Amino acid sequence: xxxxxxxxxxxxxxxxxxxxxxxxxxxxxxxxxxxxxxxxxxxxxxxxxxxxxxxxxxxxxxxxxxxxxxxxxxxxxxxxxxxxxxxxxxxxxxxxxxxxxxxxxxxxxxxxxxxxxxxxxxxxxxxxxxxxxxxxxxxxxxxxxxxxxxxxxxxxxxxxxxxxxxxxxxxxxxxxxxxxxxxxxxxxxxxxxxxxxxxxxxxxxxxxxxxxxxxxxxxxxxxxxxxxxxxxxxxxxxxxxxxxxxxxxxxxxxxxxxxxxxxxxxxxxxxxxxxxxxxxxxxxxxxxxxxxxxxxxxxxxxxxxx
Amino acid sequence: xxxxxxxxxxxxxxxxxxxxxxxxxxxxxxxxxxxxxxxxxxxxxxxxxxxxxxxxxxxxxxxxxxxxxxxxxxxxxxxxxxxxxxxxxxxxxxxxxxxxxxxxxxxxxxxxxxxxxxxxxxxxxxxxxxxxxxxxxxxxxxxxxxxxxxxxxxxxxxxxxxxxxxxxxxxxxxxxxxxxxxxxxxxxxxxxxxxxxxxxxxxxxxxxxxxxxxxxxxxxxxxxxxxxxxxxxxx
Numbered sequence: 001x002x003x004x005x006x007x008x009x010x011x012x013x014x015x016x017x018x019x020x021x022x023x024x025x026x027x028x029x030x031x032x033x034x035x036x037x038x039x040x041x042x043x044x045x046x047x048x049x050x051x052x053x054x055x056x057x058x059x060x061x062x063x064x065x066x067x068x069x070x071x072x073x074x075x076x077x078x079x080x081x082x083x084x085x086x087x088x089x090x091x092x093x094x095x096x097x098x099x100x101x102x103x104x105x106x107x108x109x110x111x112x113x114x115x116x117x118x119x120x121x122x123x124x125x126x127x128x129x130x131x132x133x134x135x136x137x138x139x140x141x142x143x144x145x146x147x148x149x150x151x152x153x154x155x156x157x158x159x160x161x162x163x164x165x166x167x168x169x170x171x172x173x174x175x176x177x178x179x180x181x182x183x184x185x186x187x188x189x190x191x192x193x194x195x196x197x198x199x200x201x202x203x204x205x206x207x208x209x210x211x212x213x214x215x216x217x218x219x220x221x222x223x224x225x226x227x228x229x230x231x232x233x234x235x236x237x238x239x240x241x242x243x244x245x246x247x248x249x250x251x252x253x254x255x256x257x258x259x260x261x262x263x264x265x266x267x268x269x270x271x272x273x274x275x276x277x278x279x280x281x282x283x284x285x286x287x288x289x290x291x292x293x294x295x296x297x298x299x300x301x302x303x304x305x306x
Numbered sequence: 307x308x309x310x311x312x313x314x315x316x317x318x319x320x321x322x323x324x325x326x327x328x329x330x331x332x333x334x335x336x337x338x339x340x341x342x343x344x345x346x347x348x349x350x351x352x353x354x355x356x357x358x359x360x361x362x363x364x365x366x367x368x369x370x371x372x373x374x375x376x377x378x379x380x381x382x383x384x385x386x387x388x389x390x391x392x393x394x395x396x397x398x399x400x401x402x403x404x405x406x407x408x409x410x411x412x413x414x415x416x417x418x419x420x421x422x423x424x425x426x427x428x429x430x431x432x433x434x435x436x437x438x439x440x441x442x443x444x445x446x447x448x449x450x451x452x453x454x455x456x457x458x459x460x461x462x463x464x465x466x467x468x469x470x471x472x473x474x475x476x477x478x479x480x481x482x483x484x485x486x487x488x489x490x491x492x493x494x495x496x497x498x499x500x501x502x503x504x505x506x507x508x509x510x511x512x513x514x515x516x517x518x519x520x521x522x523x524x525x526x527x528x529x530x531x532x533x534x535x536x537x538x539x540x541x
Contacts, residue, residue, distance in 0.1 A: 011541070048385055051540050072387065080385045086377045088315060090322035095315065102311035103386035126322075146386070 001026050001150055001181045002047065007056035009042050009205075016042040018205035019056070024150075024183055029176055032185040033192040033287070034202035035297070035305035040185040041083055043202075044154050047183070048080055061149055076104065079148035083155050085139035089128035093119055093138050096127055100142040108147045117141040117171055133164025140171060150181045157191060158303065169194055187303035189287040199287070203295045203305070213287060220293045221285025223257040226264055228271070229279040242270060258282070308388050312396025317403060320370075330366070330404065334358050334412040342420030351416065351424050352502035353475040356437060358412075359405050360469065360495050363441025364448065365462035367401045371449035372458040384538040394450070394532045398442040405438040406431070429514055430505040436521045437498035443528030444494075450536030469495045494524050 002024035009017035017039040024030040032040040045051045047060050049071045061077040063070035087096040101107040114123050117137045136156055143151050157165040172195050186192055192199050193213050200210040209216055231254045240246045245257035271277055297305040341350045374380050416422025452458045473495040479487050490496045501517025504510045
């Protein structure tokens with residue numbers, strides 16, 4: 001569906017995209033995960049034929065983004081929710097989706113797309129009167145109305161409140177069931193983990209890791225941790241003596257890194273043996289741990305690396 | 307035929323934009339009040355119409371279009387199979403419809419309040435149509451080439467005010483020095499305003515047709531320039 005080789009985007013003195021290669025398969029949800037300035041949007045905009053590339057090659061739906069006559073074919077085959085999506089303020093939801101539909105020779109019924117995005121109640125509301133979450137849903141509807149083979153969603157939930165974000169996720173999960181190929185960019189770990197089949201982690205213009213969420217976690221997430229809540233000093237000392245990877249945090253909780261599947265049972269039976277039953281919890285590594293491990297930083301709510 | 311969809315959408319958008327429409331209507335009304343009170347009669351109607359259609363195209367449409375650009379509306383449309391020519395023609399026709407409506411309102415008020423007795427014949431309407439297409443074309447070319455709203459309206463002002471004075475709209479050309487009279491020959495507004503004068507006041511069809519030809523040719527040139535100057539691909 002999409003093929004990128006050694007893609008470079010050079011601005012005067014910055015290299016926004018620094019030689020990346022990847023591909024997106026038919027029917028998968030692929031996500032670019034990374035902080036602001038990692039080169040996610042630049043790459044996506046090159047693939048949408050909005051920006052020229054500096055070096056390398058990129059094919060979208062089998063067409064070359066650098067050839068003017070092939071760009072026409074790409075435009076027919078993709079649907080896009082751009083970053084900071086906006087539509088004509090005074091037109092209604094339906095009219096804005098219709099306008100995009102009319103740009104294509106073939107398109108889906110506007111009413112069907114409105115229904116798919118659960119926008120029926122708002123179909124006659126002017127765009128300017130919608131909340132941020134609803135505006136994004138109109139944007140997704142507009143991206144789908146041409147029945148594209150490949151859908152680009154550039155930061156679909158940035159700036160939304162958690163409730164609106166979840167609504168958009170529900171919509172996108174449904175999209176997956178329709179078998180659409182989706183290319184998503186995000187700086188929200190949870191979003192990538194919830195929606196994507198495969199994730200490429202981007203930092204400073206490079207892809208630093210690529211794989212399914214589980215593969216990434218298995219490879220980079222580190223060990224599971226068993227936490228024993230509210231251990232007193234004596235118990236903590238005993239655990240530290242007995243288990244090599246045990247440590248105590250400031251709350252008095254003991255953390256033990258688990259190296260093999262037997263270990264939790266050993267810990268539990270040890271606790272029973274010394275009659276020190278406590279609340280325990282197993283913490284599995286998340287994408288956040290993966291990201292921290294690979295890039296040495298976290299991503300803030302606003303998308304900044306810190 | 308995508309320009310029809312653009313025409314419809316953009317037209318609906320301004321029809322529903324109350325403040326924008328209010329000021330669009332107030333401008334010609336204000337002009338007819340000022341000119342009507344000073345001169346009376348019909349003689350100022352063609353030049354005044356030409357002047358406000360010019361400012362609507364060069365200043366008004368330029369800032370609307372730059373605003374569309376700033377808000378990412380054009381960007382969104384540019385990812386579809388829409389061509390630049392379709393976008394420009396749709397916007398130009400929409401602005402032209404607005405201009406025809408405003409001219410009608412202005413002349414109507416002139417009839418009621420200032421004894422204006424102008425009945426637009428088909429030739430006059432065609433002239434207004436072509437003049438409006440020409441100036442809207444300039445507006446689209448300007449905003450296609452420029453990135454920010456401030457620069458666009460500043461340049462719009464810089465272009466339109468000298469044109470107003472050098473084409474005999476405010477000051478009769480006959481009292482100007484000969485060099486300025488020569489300069490006026492190179493100003494699009496001159497032909498539009500002369501053509502309208504010939505159509506409305508002197509009723510000389512020959513002059514109207516000549517000016518109309520010049521305006522129509524320039525309209526094509528500016529729309530083509532708009533298509534060439536407009537950059538949808540970013541850096």
